[in-house]
Amino acid sequence: MTEKLTEQDIATALQTLNNATAPDHPWVRKGDTLQKTFTFKSFIRAFGWMSQIAIWAEKLNHHPQWYNVYNKVEVTLTTHDVNGLSERDFSLAEKMDKFY
Numbered sequence: 001m002t003e004k005l006t007e008q009d010i011a012t013a014l015q016t017l018n019n020a021t022a023p024d025h026p027w028v029r030k031g032d033t034l035q036k037t038f039t040f041k042s043f044i045r046a047f048g049w050m051s052q053i054a055i056w057a058e059k060l061n062h063h064p065q066w067y068n069v070y071n072k073v074e075v076t077l078t079t080h081d082v083n084g085l086s087e088r089d090f091s092l093a094e095k096m097d098k099f100y
């Protein structure tokens with residue numbers, strides 16, 4: 001069962017997530033979502049990354065909302081099932097950073 005994270009949970013999880021990646025490229029919390037824009041060298045690099053993440057999304061049963069134009073992918077993560085953020089958003093965000 002997926003649970004909605006509390007404000008305190010979110011603050012802690014966001015700090016942990018952002019500590020593990022480039023300081024100038026953090027996830028930003030906007031309301032009930034986590035957002036980040038990933039920039040690649042080419043469209044094919046962007047799409048290759050999206051393909052890897054798609055496989056993880058199926059495995060985690062958690063799916064990104066994303067918008068791709070050429071070499072950029074704007075990602076928004078949220079958990080509709082709980083009307084907020086859950087651990088699944090943070091797990092998927094971590095995978096996105098890892099494969100980037």
Ligand SMILES: C[C@H](O)[C@H](O)[C@H]1CNC2=NC(N)=NC(=O)C2=N1
Binds near residue numbers: 061065077079081
């Ligand atoms: C039944 C199934 O677990 C749900 O529909 C899942 C699938 N993928 C999902 N993905 C996202 N991002 N949020 C959800 O609430 C969600 N729910």
